[in-house]
Amino acid sequence: MKTLKKHVTQAACLALLLQGVWLPASAAAITKRAAGLAAVPAAMACTLEAFQGMNLNGVADDNGQVSFTAVSLVPASSSNPSAYCSVRGVVGPGVNSIVMKLPMSNWTQRYVQNGCGGECGSDSLGAPTQSTGCVQVNNGELVTATTNMGHTGASTWIVNNPWAGIDFAYRGVHVTAQVAKAVITNFYGKSAAYSYFDGCSDGGREALMSAQRYPNDFNGIAAGAPANNMDVQNTYHHGNRVLTNQTTPGVLPIPARNTYLLLQGNLAYVHSKVVAACDAIDGVTDGIIDDPRNCKFNTNTLVCTNNNNEAGCLSQAQADAVARIHDGARSTTDGQRLEPEGSSQWGSELDWTLYMPAAQGGSAQGESFVTSWLYKTFLNNPYKDASTQTPRTLNDLDFSTTGFMSTVASGTMYSATNPDLRPFAGAGGKLILWHGWADQHISPQGTLQYWETMSKLTKTPDTFARFYLFPGMGHCGGGLGPNTFDLLTPLMAWVESGTAPNELVANNTSTGVSRPVYPYPTVARYAGSGSTNDASNFVPYTPTTASDVSTSSLGNYLYTPLFKQAACTVNGGQISCN
Template sequence: MIRKLLTLLVAVPLMLGGASAAAHSPAPLNCAGLTAAHVPQGMVTSATAADGYCQVQGVLEPATKFTVKLPVSGWTGEYVQQGCSGLCGAVPDLRFPLFGFSCPAAKDKTLVVAGDDTGHTGDPAGAQPATWGRDPRARIEFGLTSEHRLRLASDALMTAYYGHGPAYRYFDGCSTGGRQGLNLAQRFPADFDGILAGAPANNEAPLALLEAWVATRNTDAHGKQILGPEKIPTLHDAVVKTCGDVIQDPRKCGFQPSSLRCPPDVDRPTCLTPAQVAAVVAFYRGPHGLYNGGMPYGSELGWIDQFVVRSGSPLDGNAGKIAFNYLKYLGYPTVLPGRFKLTDVRFTPATYDRLNLLGNALYNANNPDLSAFRAHGGKLIMYHGWADPYIPPFSTLDYYRAVQKRGGADAYTRLYMIPAGYHCLFGPEADTSPSEIGVPEFLQPLMDWVEKGTAPGVINVPTLSGDYTDVIRDLDVAPFDALAPIKTAPDSLNANYHYVGRYYLGGPR
């Protein structure tokens, strides 16, 4: 099975690489006429004018649904493609602000924007079984090809509508979208001029092990939850007291969960039982050698609903659902048996190696060699919140360190590490959005870098306070140097994480 899938992988770039960047139209079409436009490996199903856009919907063979929104007037010549989140399964909401930008062109609706569902219908958070992963073609589209194919389709539609293609192409994504952005830079380096990759899930296969780890480490032998949400405020307050209101770098903090240990035979909301201390230590450390660290100090409020649940089992939290679906339907060459449970996972090097058979072929975007992207003139901005509990920031630091070690990274890449930033700069509550709390503006600096040669420097960040109720708007964040030596706390559970040497296609450091 794995040999057949890898054979398909060899064929896919050959099929796609020969496609023209945009279909030629003898004359621009009106909006309704786009239903007759030629789309590489696909078709348009509807084209309607509304809210200042010509909104085009269609399907890329065999099942990838997409939406492209073309400004009726005032198009800047810029194209922005939006990535998805989680397991995808729905076309992203293409309304601004998206993940981390709200530039004037976006607000004025003068950008062409597009997104797709990556070839399947399903719940991004894993609430539904990801049975679509039984189809190898669906795995390839989700993991590797969907964003490249959408770029080709969008070029064709822009040419058909405006009479010419875009002057500049940009990709914006966070989480799975961040992985998609890095995948494009690594495997389709000529597709985009600028890429925003936020909180990237580029170490996808090992990330499933981390998610399984935190869910199972909060479950006792009887299937009951060890650390409940009632203990989270006490834990978070203790971390903030030790590390600071806005944690600049959790590796510099030496907080020890044992400092909250309850007296013998006592269990109250203001302390941790011995079992809870052990669980929290496991959360901060992560699965040794199988992922780049664990939960960062300061992320505690985001653990609720992720692997600390309000009711039921931690195995059914967000982390457990994603891990279960990935492992059962996506992570292995053949589908695991119906009796598979998350507690069956063995956190061993053999499990890591087996997951990375498909991980490195399809889902991981860990190659630090971006020389082809740089040669094309591409620019990459990455960002990650230091308090991200969904995709801890340490994997991004290690990946960017590998990029920097190849030399010349400052000429075409930037990394911004956001103090007190949660996943994709949302949160910690699920209903907290950038429009409510404000987010750093990344797209305009990326456009200025690509179009004017102005390299981005310090960016002003509306960072949240330690209790995540107030916005601190005077924090300036400079580009992060992952190679710079830091003075870590000797007893920090975050600083002593194990670097996964096989993490990159480039091999151990």
């Protein structure tokens, strides 16, 4: 009789349980626990008048007044598993928009709040990030909510709306949780048994911000590719990768339209050479670099004079630009690292299109990330010249040591780098932290730095946190590696039954790759037989030596409890922080 494979979907798990067949521990635990969470029907009407009749005075921090703007019943359909009440509202004193979906008849007492990416500004409410196969999502059993983080639209939103800065920084997620929980209690006559937060990118920053500032808001948090060091990421991380690829790198200010060394058409060649050099290090030649830190790629092998003028080869100046992009930003005054080593990791080259145009005369998307963020990082001083309202540009970014310190000063409001999660752990909270090794937007090195500092401070991180690094996966998904998985089910199992997650199975539907991913630092290794696209043919392996690629930088102080997170309000149209 064949042994039952341990990698099955959540739907298959339910079917097997009914047949009395063994289940993976986490799936069995959550299914068993789910049976004890009875479905609760709505106890009030899904109408605007009914919601406007709720008394939510004093629910939100800062005396935020709650108003509802639209309420409608959405019937079940082929694309919608169960009828739900769609709710839109605003939490003052700014314009923090909230959106909720409340199942009408099959709510199983769980609340899941979704984060949003980029600079947010949208209140679109979809399924939780990386929840493919989650039974509760597929059945429409969850109350879900999200927020626009206090603003909509253009990059200048903070200029005339200072509350938006505070809502975006940390308040928006918190007051949304406060209001959503109060709405649930009113709508069902019963409070949520468990509350969860799930987000990636800025949503990952929001997730960590919740754990750090409001340890009692959520029982479980999934934080993916967190933009938790926002001021460094949206200035020096993105800015350096554009500037260092120009013909006068390190010379500031630079011409607005300097000549680029590398264009998007060069990237396929660079990637092919990196993969050829480093793919087999993990024991499988599959086009995926499992841990880019183990790749010691020599960029001189890209140079035409060193490889017999191979088709697609680069000049020495172009190869040097590849090395600088990979290496990360440094201070122009003393060479200190402004971000961790290897911040553009080997294996992600195909997505370096963010940093360079397709042709000379074009612009790089990374430049827009910087110019957009410079409105926010200099609190109450959004313009280079206030009298003419001249905006700062990429050319105004100061790469000196003192420039770095002043540019990231507002991190006390925006950053979610405080490693002290002891209050969150003490409240019984559980955290799943995750990142793709080939992330082209946010470096996994920053998330590693957070994990390392948090682990040292809390001393027993495994009791409440797990960290997963997905090989070859891009930003929140995509990439050549396994990039689709379910985090919500194991998170609920951990919170509700104490079953800590271990192996997660991720798939890439485009390439057919399926791999187990284990809590860091354990990795998957090929067992030696069977298809390398089949997750069941891999086993866990924990490296015996730590990586020699450091996460240290000039910004180390940002990752200490001494870097206090500011509490802010608005006085006279200005953001005022303690």
